[in-house]
Amino acid sequence: MANTNTVERIIKGMASKGWRITEQRKMMAALFAETEGYLSPKDVYEHMRQKYPGISFDTIYRNLRQLSEAGVFEQFYFNDGLKFRASCLTHHHHHLICMNCEKTVTFDYCPMPNLSELPGNYEVMHHRFEVYGYCPECAAKRRKETKQPT
């Protein structure tokens, strides 16, 4: 499912910041473009290492950080740590995430318009709304496991 548009979007995002388009960055863009879910720094490292056996952690972390700061990638923290995914810039939406396999679907409902008055007079910058549950496959698996315990 290599999504050429996404690759190009990521690379354009990098170029628009005046960044150099290196082979490593191209490969990273392609990896995230073809990945539905989330990738940890280690996942990225393991993948990149196939083509660039001596790739440095520095390269991985620097690019993940810079691309996140630039809004091209999004950072999430799961229970097992930091992960990244290509951010969908098409339109604002939120995520419904499987707690087992991390498979994610998006939905358009955003609670912010309904938030008329917040306490504390904060200068609101952004928000985070995520719903967690089990996808049909993992929910079925879970039911089986609890019915037949070892």
Added chain:
Amino acid sequence: MANTNTVERIIKGMASKGWRITEQRKMMAALFAETEGYLSPKDVYEHMRQKYPGISFDTIYRNLRQLSEAGVFEQFYFNDGLKFRASCLTHHHHHLICMNCEKTVTFDYCPMPNLSELPGNYEVMHHRFEVYGYCPECAAKRRKETKQPT
């Protein structure tokens, strides 16, 4: 502002799981009870070390993890890493968090009742809704800084 009720609530939470109430756990409960904001594992370690100079990381991490799993503490990830706070179990609510000082105020609005139909037929378990911004103090500080750049 040591909140005795909160200390007791945390300790009861531990006892109800059949856990032993050790001196270290009592001190940890007291620390979280008197802390408004968030504590990193290191914060906890530094504090506990004052009374128990030889305290082990194992003790810190194990208790933080177990207390979070039991719902007594809540886990959050900020940009500077994993942090914990005593979870407010009084009633369901969400948080408005200062991106600079982490000062947090709560509000009661919950978007879930309005979420009529979600895609993917997930078995919804829980959700997370947080609003990020700057508290009045930090917002003012930021405006000053941007007006007079070095």
Added chain:
DNA sequence: TTAATAAATAATAAAAATTACGAATAAAAG
């Protein structure tokens, strides 16, 4: 097309965060 340049990477090393484990300790139950 090639040379100049500055950014990005490799190849470490160091630092920080987290987890692991046997021996010692102490909370809880009888």
Added chain:
DNA sequence: CTTTTATTCGTAATTTTTATTATTTATTAA
């Protein structure tokens, strides 16, 4: 008080992240 065993200590190993310097390479322009 004694026993039982969960918990902690003391230490080390592992994992994750950041830092540093020499080298490489993408880009610009001559």
